[in-house]
Every structure is written in C-alpha cells, then in structure tokens.
Amino acid sequence: MSHYDILIVGAGHAGAQAAIALRQNKFEGSIAIVGDEPEIPYERPPLSKDYLAGDKPFERILIRPATFWAERDVAMLTGKRVVAVDASAHQVATAEDETIAYGTLIWAAGGSPRSLVCSGHDLAGVHAIRTRADVDRLMRELATTTRVVVIGGGYIGLEAAAVLTKLGKKVTVLEALDRVLARVAGAPLSRFYEAEHRAHGVDVRLDVAVECIIEQDGRATGVRLADGEILPCEMVIVGIGIIPSVEPLLAAGAAGGNGVKVDAYCRTSLPDIFAIGDCALHANGFADGAEIRLESVQNANDMANAVAKTLTGNPTEYHAVPWFWSNQYDLKLQTVGLSIGHDAVVLRGDPATRSFSLIYLKQGRVIALDCVNLVRDYVQGRALVVERKSPEPAQLADTSIALKEL
Numbered sequence: 001m002s003h004y005d006i007l008i009v010g011a012g013h014a015g016a017q018a019a020i021a022l023r024q025n026k027f028e029g030s031i032a033i034v035g036d037e038p039e040i041p042y043e044r045p046p047l048s049k050d051y052l053a054g055d056k057p058f059e060r061i062l063i064r065p066a067t068f069w070a071e072r073d074v075a076m077l078t079g080k081r082v083v084a085v086d087a088s089a090h091q092v093a094t095a096e097d098e099t100i101a102y103g104t105l106i107w108a109a110g111g112s113p114r115s116l117v118c119s120g121h122d123l124a125g126v127h128a129i130r131t132r133a134d135v136d137r138l139m140r141e142l143a144t145t146t147r148v149v150v151i152g153g154g155y156i157g158l159e160a161a162a163v164l165t166k167l168g169k170k171v172t173v174l175e176a177l178d179r180v181l182a183r184v185a186g187a188p189l190s191r192f193y194e195a196e197h198r199a200h201g202v203d204v205r206l207d208v209a210v211e212c213i214i215e216q217d218g219r220a221t222g223v224r225l226a227d228g229e230i231l232p233c234e235m236v237i238v239g240i241g242i243i244p245s246v247e248p249l250l251a252a253g254a255a256g257g258n259g260v261k262v263d264a265y266c267r268t269s270l271p272d273i274f275a276i277g278d279c280a281l282h283a284n285g286f287a288d289g290a291e292i293r294l295e296s297v298q299n300a301n302d303m304a305n306a307v308a309k310t311l312t313g314n315p316t317e318y319h320a321v322p323w324f325w326s327n328q329y330d331l332k333l334q335t336v337g338l339s340i341g342h343d344a345v346v347l348r349g350d351p352a353t354r355s356f357s358l359i360y361l362k363q364g365r366v367i368a369l370d371c372v373n374l375v376r377d378y379v380q381g382r383a384l385v386v387e388r389k390s391p392e393p394a395q396l397a398d399t400s401i402a403l404k405e406l
C-alpha cells in the first residue's frame with residue numbers, strides 16, 4: 001500500500017494550488033494528488049470561454065506543465081477515483097481497488113454538474129461544461145450543429161451562449177426564473193446581459209420550464225417546454241449548477257450536506273481531514289457569517305493557501321475577499337465581495353455605454369461590486385467592501401467622484 005504524508009483528492013484548482021503552496025511553504029514530506037480525470041490539473045474557466053471558442057489549445061490552460069510536478073516531487077495519480085475514506089485508519093480506497101494511506105487528507109473534489117431530471121436528460125447531444133472531456137465531446141459535434149439550446153442562464157450558460165453565437169450558431173437560452181444571473185447578481189445586471197445577448201441574436205427566454213428533451217435515434221433533436229412549445233435543435237447544453245462531490249467524506253461521518261462543513265481553518269469534523277474549494281461549506285465573513293460554498297478560482301486558491309500555511313506550522317484562517325470574473329462577447333465583468341442579502345443597489349455609470357458598475361449595499365454598508373468593463377471601479381471598490389464603508393448612495397452613483405476618495 002502506498003503512503004503519502006499529504007494526500008490531496010481532486011486534481012483541480014484547489015488541489016493543484018494546495019500542492020504548489022505546500023512546496024512554496026517548504027513542506028518536505030511526500031505529496032500526492034489523486035484525481036479522477038485523465039489530465040493533470042488545468043484551468044476550468046476557459047472551458048466556457050477561449051477553450052470552447054478554439055482560441056486556446058489545451059496545453060495553454062494547464063495550471064502548471066507536467067515537468068513542474070515532477071520537479072517538486074508531487075505524485076500525480078490521475079485517472080483514479082476515491083470512493084471511500086477511513087478516517088480512523090487514515091486510508092482511502094479508490095474505484096480501481098487501490099488503498100492509499102495518508103498522514104493528512106485534503107479533500108478538493110469540487111462538484112459534478114447537476115443534470116436535468118426530465119426524460120431525455122442523458123441523450124447524445126446533451127452536454128454539461130465542467131471538464132475538458134465534456135467540452136471536447138461538445139466541440140466534436142459543432143460541425144453538425146446549427147441550433148443550440150442552453151438550459152440555465154447562469155454564468156456558464158451565458159458564456160457558452162456568447163461563444164457559440166460568435167461561432168455562428170443559433171442559440172436559445174432558457175431560464176426558469178424571471179431573469180438571468182438571478183442567484184448571483186442584481187436585477188440591473190441581469191437586464192443588461194439579457195439585452196446584450198438579444199442584441200447578438202440570442203433568443204433569451206425567461207420564466208420557462210423544460211418538460212423534456214426530444215429524441216430521435218438516440219439523439220436530442222429538440223426541447224419541449226411545459227407550455228407545449230418545441231424548440232428544435234441539434235445540441236443542448238445544461239448549465240444548472242453543481243452538486244458538491246463529498247459523498248465518501250459524508251459516508252465516513254463528516255458533517256455536511258450541501259458540501260462538507262469546515263471550520264475557519266478548513267478542517268472538516270474528521271481528524272486530519274481538510275476540505276477546500278467548491279465542495280467546502282464554510283462560514284464566510286463576507287456573507288455575514290452565513291454558511292456557504294463559493295464556486296470560484298479565488299476561493300479554491302485562497303483556501304488552498306491557508307491550509308498549506310496551517311500544515312507548515314503557521315495556523316491560518318481563511319478570510320479572503322471573494323472575487324470573480326466572467327467574459328461574454330467584449331464584456332469583462334469583475335465582481336468583488338458577495339451581494340447575498342443586499343437591500344439596495346446603486347447604479348454607477350450608464351449601461352448604454354457598456355461600462356458601468358453596480359454597488360450592493362446592506363444596511364448602508366458596501367458589500368459587493370459588479371463592474372462591467374470598468375477595472376478602475378473594481379480595483380478601487382475593493383477597499384469599500386473590505387472596510388465595509390457606508391458612503392452616501394448619491395456619492396457612489398456620482399462618476400465624477402473616484403471610489404478611492406470615498
């Protein structure tokens with residue numbers, strides 16, 4: 001049986017950064033990363049952006065080249081899936097019938113795409129966008145695709161819609177709620193993106209329910225809506241969120257549910273087991289201490305950095321400022337803070353100029369900004385979020401006043 005001082009489960013953003021940061025912090029013990037995908041760690045954001053567009057080859061989205069891991073003596077156990085954890089024996093078992101022993105376990109297994117529950121959800125031509133394999137499979141079908149239906153108006157669905165529209169496909173976006181990005185952004189941002197997509201020729205449908213995917217010869221040929229309308233298409237993309245990959249940990253007795261619960265040091269309730277990244281359910285200070293999971297590169301990297309410090313003799317709590325970005329067409333959205341629970345939104349600038357910000361307030365204090373093509377506000381607004389400033393809304397809206405002056 002192999003043994004590693006630190007075993008990392010999940011070869012994604014969080015797992016890769018944990019190994020990088022451990023070596024940066026002079027950890028000299030043995031490290032292995034076990035991941036169920038065949039690839040060494042790569043960046044996921046380009047999967048719905050430049051990689052999908054065919055503008056970046058796979059080698060350019062690797063988090064580090066293969067030589068990096070070998071040079072730092074990080075064992076890459078790719079193509080292996082951990083199916084069970086024995087916390088008291090300090091061992092994991094893989095689907096490939098291997099047992100691996102560890103001193104400390106870092107669970108960084110992310111999540112898997114939520115699938116539709118209606119009939120036809122698993123037909124050929126129905127795709128998720130989570131892994132390189134998903135996107136390669138989808139891209140192979142593009143040559144024979146003219147019409148695409150995207151189910152879910154979140155960031156991934158909208159980014160894919162933007163890329164596919166640019167590639168000349170006729171795209172329809174179906175959103176169950178009354179606006180796109182409803183879970184993550186304020187209404188003015190939703191309305192702006194809906195208008196942008198429509199201006200690019202995307203058919204954005206709100207408040208719609210999907211009845212089923214229609215089949216012919218084993219392939220998806222359309223989407224039937226609850227009102228009976230049929231949208232013919234050759235491809236369906238489903239972007240309706242993820243389910244955190246934590247079953248083996250929960251089965252081993254870890255506290256959790258929608259993710260695995262961690263404390264301020266990213267420790268789970270099981271001995272010597274940490275959890276980081278998309279799967280870690282944590283109390284976040286930028287959400288007033290509410291228990292949430294964040295699905296972002298920032299959260300994956302910063303949790304990994306905190307755990308690496310803790311494991312190298314410098315106990316470090318995770319308190320990083322949340323940030324996120326999304327690219328659609330020529331629009332670069334940058335977000336800082338968390339808008340969850342906001343009770344007011346200030347519009348700064350004119351959306352018609354395609355360069356503006358939304359500033360979210362809770363009880364008068366700034367909790368988040370969404371900045372569209374406006375790096376300056378994003379950079380300067382960060383301090384308002386960190387310090388929870390409470391400037392006058394009229395001042396926030398006044399573009400003649402730089403945010404750093406507030």
Ligand SMILES: Cc1cc2nc3c(=O)[nH]c(=O)nc-3n(C[C@H](O)[C@H](O)[C@H](O)COP(=O)(O)OP(=O)(O)OC[C@H]3O[C@@H](n4cnc5c(N)ncnc54)[C@H](O)[C@@H]3O)c2cc1C
Pocket residue numbers: 009010011012013014015034035036037044045046047048080081082083108109110111129130131156245276277278279294295296297298300323324325326327
């Ligand atoms: C298409 C797309 C676009 C995105 N765009 C952005 C963006 O613009 N900005 C941003 O900040 N974030 C973006 N994100 C989110 C960001 O990529 C994630 O938050 C980040 O990847 C989380 O890192 P992670 O390590 O927690 O999980 P992941 O990167 O998902 O890595 C987890 C890995 O663990 C593997 N795994 C799962 N279970 C097991 C198991 N039992 N055994 C072994 N291996 C296992 C998974 O297959 C996966 O390889 C995007 C995500 C996607 C999918």
